[in-house]
Amino acid sequence: MSSIVEKKKLVKGRVVLIRKSVVESISNVKGLFATGIKIVEHSLELDITKSVTFKLISRTKSENPSVVAGKVGKDTYLANKVSVLRTSGGRAEEFDVYFEWDDKSMGIPGAFYVKSFMNDEFFLVSVTLEYPSQTSEHDLNNIHFDCNSWVHNHKSYKTDRIFFANIPYLPGKTPVQLQTYRREELKNLRGDGTGKREKWDRIYDYDVYNDLGFLNSDGAEDHPVLGGLKYPYPRRVRTGRNLIRNNKNGGQYEKSDEVYVPRDENFSHEKTSEFLQIGTKTLAGRVEPLLLSMYLNTTSNEFNSLEEVMKMYEGGVNLPISITGNATPSALNFPTPDVIKESKFAWMTDEEFAREMIAGVNPLVIRLLKKEELESPSKLVCNCTQPSTVTKEKLEANMDGVKVDEAFAGRRLFILDYYDVFITYLMKINELPSAKAYATRTFLFLKDDGTLKPLAIELSKPHRCGDRYSGTETIVVLPADQDVENTIWQLAKAHVTVNDTNYHQLISHWLHTHAVIEPFAIATHRNLSVLHPIYKLLHPHFRDTININALARKSLISAGSIIEQTFLPGPYSMEMSSAVYKNWVFTDQALPKDLIKRGMAVEDKSSPYGLSLAIKDYPYAVDGLEIWNATKLWVKEYVALYYSDDKAVQGDSELQAWWDEVVKKGHGDLKSKWPKMQSSQDLIETCTTIIWIASALHAAVNFGQYPYGGYIMNRPTQSRRWIPEPGTQEYEEMTNNPHEAFLKTVTPKYQTVIDLTVMELLSTHAKDEVYLGQRNSLNWTAHEEAKDLFKRFRDELGKIEKEISDRNNNKGLKNRTGPVKMPYTVLLPSSEPGLTFRGIPNSISI
Known part of the structure; x- marks a missing residue:
């Protein structure tokens, strides 16, 4: 134990954090396309080495027999800054920290408190202790805390912020010294269901869709609140904003000029910057309202020819204003969609019309x-x-x-x-x-x-x-x-195609991925501790979802906003999605069951995936089944590490509370049958389905939007x-x-220009995206066997990626490319940033 100074009984640690110097959070601007976007720099008022304290908490020693909670060590401060780790999204700094800690009297650390006295928040990335582990399955040289959370001034919290070592435990197997801390942290995350949520809050609670607003021209049935028996809907994160009453339809609507999400759900600095850049490049802020008032005063809203449509990609649409703010008028130029890159008219063929229904x-x-x-x-x-x-x-x-x-x-x-x-x-x-x-x-x-x-x-x-x-x-x-x-x-x-496009955007995309996943994310934070192995399995698949949904409710699907302006159902768009949600069944979202239900496959034990497809060359199904089965095998092997039998599932108090809340609160309007969560098989199928919806299903219906729909x-x-x-x-x-x-x-x-702008944004991968088979931290768990299983999953996805590419090069499979010569690439797991027409992010992040 060379790095521990024995005489003073000091344990050395390394703290990685990012101080706040970021673009203003997009959650606080007035909508996705906002005016007056600013870059704000924050300078810390106090010396961080004297303004943040840490205290270790033991996982093996209690204060006394009557208080089983783990012993808490003395306050310590950050020491010298040993290095600066530069990242593409900000500046990560690494500090030394020394804890006065005697393992004989204090035991082994399992958590720590952090307390900030600064006015500005900072992002705590990780803490690593140079402390030999006594458990062979974990890192023998370090105890690692994977934090990834914003820390505000201590006055913002009722209790000090706590972080746990990344060793997974089921509730019943948690060291008794950590159990009280585990329960208290979940209680903090649940809140008490009252009050207005502030920007620093980390509280996850449920609410109906009463934040979509209404129009003064509404009739008695227009723009109802979604959620309840009449208009069933998945729940969203509660913000506690003030309510106003629409006297025309009796609904209570949330009034707010800003979007709230729990603090750690905000986009990263890097992604926020990209959003603002893309918005400025296209129709953000001052361009959209001026486009209608100035541009359409000088030209007809009708395309006069197909050549004029093509001009949007070959020269651009001239605007009477400058997007960049200088004196030169801008041209709104869109990238050429894949569907017309090889031929300008192949999309009109009957074969392509039909092929797009399966690819x-x-x-x-x-x-x-x-x-x-x-x-x-x-x-x-x-x-x-x-x-x-x-x-x-x-x-x-x-x-x-x-x-x-x-x-x-x-x-x-x-x-x-x-x-x-x-x-x-x-x-x-x-x-x-x-x-x-x-x-x-x-x-x-x-x-x-x-x-x-x-x-x-x-x-x-x-x-x-x-x-x-x-x-x-x-x-x-x-x-x-x-x-x-x-x-x-x-x-x-x-x-x-108009029917299909509207169903796709409102149902296949928004409702069946974005909206239905949010209750799972809320319930996970409220009921599964960060120590829970199922939390560690599922949490990456909720990254950015709550935030992107909040932004969509603010700017895309709210009353009078972009969807209502440019899509067929107009003010009835969300009400239509509610009518479809009535018949949504969670178990039917599993790809094999979906294919069987639609008659696109029948069970066949002799086939590789237990299914025989009605259309052998069905690109979505063929590629999707490979992704589904690889994911299910990974989940099955991971679950087996922690649950020895069905009784272990039944006896997991956090897991049972999680599932009960998903069914009764998050999706409480539905009358369909849900899995009982009484067996390992229930858990495996459920987790696989959640991961499938959040990753591959969303990728399949999202990242082809501009490649296909960019040509209106x-x-x-x-x-x-x-x-x-x-x-x-x-x-x-x-x-x-x-x-x-x-x-x-x-x-x-005009509606085309708005639609293309949104589709380009939604089809673009962020630079900090994390894809299926990846984690944003190598230390996401201390369980080495789980890491090995995950590596096998990643390797399998690599093989699948090669097989998909091979199929796309097989000229005998006509549905893979079709008359437009567009290979089916949306289920290739990996991608570079940008508009790539491929890649499966872990989560619904855009």
Whole structure:
């Protein structure tokens, strides 16, 4: 023990911290796109070596038999600064620290208190003690504390901040000297459910979505609070801001000009800087409001040609103002989306239209068609959902001689069905200014070469007679490649894509990843100690999620904000997502169960992953199953390190409280069945599903947004015209100028610029991103066997990455690249920073 000064019984430590000198937290600006963004520098008022104290806490010795809590050592201060560790996100500094500590009387340290007397906060990265461990499974030379937390002035806290060594313990196996400290820290994180949360608070509690606001023009049912029996919704972090009452619909809404998240949930300095830079480069702050008032006063909001659309990537859209603040007007120039890099028109083909349903940005809605869905529809009353009006004869017209019954037997008929989701809202949507939409059903046939062929598109909308709606009006459009019939077919596909784009953004992306994960993150912090092995397993998969969700509620999905301005459902967007959430089932989010439920796979024990896919070349499913199985094996082996049998799961008090709170509070509006958390298998499947949603599922539906949707013609967010009827002026215009008819049907210019700006931001990886198979610290656990298992997981992901690349180079797998020549790369685990169209971050961080 050479580094311990025996005579004085001193234990040497190394403290790594970052003093505050950062960009103002984006959580405190007025929205994601804010005005007046500033860079603020903070200078520390006091000498840090004299203003921060540390006290060690024993994990093996108690004060006396009546007080089992571990002994607490004497205060000590930071000593000399031994080195400066420069990082890309700030300046990390390393200090020596010496603790007066006699292991014979005090035992082995297991935690420490830190107390700051400075006005400014600092970020405590880690503390490492040069102290030989007595446990062979851990580091023999050090006791490491992985902290990664902001520390404020001690007056901000009711109790001193405590940090534990990174040795994992189940609650019942925690040294008795640490149990009281463990319980008290969880109590601090839960809070008491009252009061306004301050910027330094670390309190995790639940609230409904009453922070989306409302508009003065709202009717009695518009912009309701989400959460509760009528409008069920996942819970979000409670902030305790003041409430105001909207007298029109009786809702209590949170009033605040700033966003609160628990302090350690804020973005890093580096990521905050990137957000501000990207925002300034595109439409942040002063550009957006001026764009509408100045730019549109000098030009039409309609694209006059496809060439004008292309100009956004080839020269840029000229603005009458300067984004950078100098006197020279700026050009708003977007990167060329992948979907038009090889060909400007391949996206229009039927093959690409169908391929994107299994390899595009929303490849998880298509399902196997059921026989009963082609039965003759019965007469239904107004507003009731109805079976399809598509007949066998209409389908067989494009099935290359194959009969429908034969295709059903061979699992070759599929459907992209948005009827039920949209039909009940179309009366409201179609009364919005310029909105003209259908609820769509698209029927597809699996060809011999493994690609999908669209057979028919059914377009339905409520039929209006005078001032009443009566029944449903439906048309069926068949493929055509010439004359006006081809134009109608292209418009029908556009209406399908509008349904798909809106479902993708509101449901597949926002609801099914961002919103549903937040309650798990809240419950984890409230109920699983940082000492808990399941906390160590799951915590990396919640990084930045609470913060990005808070920013989305402030600027993207709130009343009157970007989604409502540029997406089809407008003010009904979030209400629609609530209607879908009613039927969300956690266990169905597991990829194998999802594929089976949609009829895209059947159980097959002879297959590598126990499944046989209906479409063998289904890129999302093939790549996803490899990621799923590697993740599940890692979770299974990790769980086995700590739970010897099912009774250990049942007897874990923290784990049971965690799961009970997820089910009853975080997702308490749902009536679906949840796992009972009574076995190791329950725990393995649950943790794998959480990790899957937070990592690979989100990556699959997020990082292809700009590559596919950056060309708005390929994935329009709005439809503004129905299919023209013969004899009308619109029909004549469509006949004479098909491109103009298409452009006047889909998203117009201003909304396109906003959509592309947001998609580019959301599709971009931050420089400090942490990907699946990585941790932001090598010392995330002291359990060496767990580290070894994690390394095997990382190595397996590396093999999967090579296999995915090999499949993308296999020309026999036509769905991997398609007519647009875009390899399916979103489930490649690793990525560089930027707009890369690949990479699986650990968490929903953007």
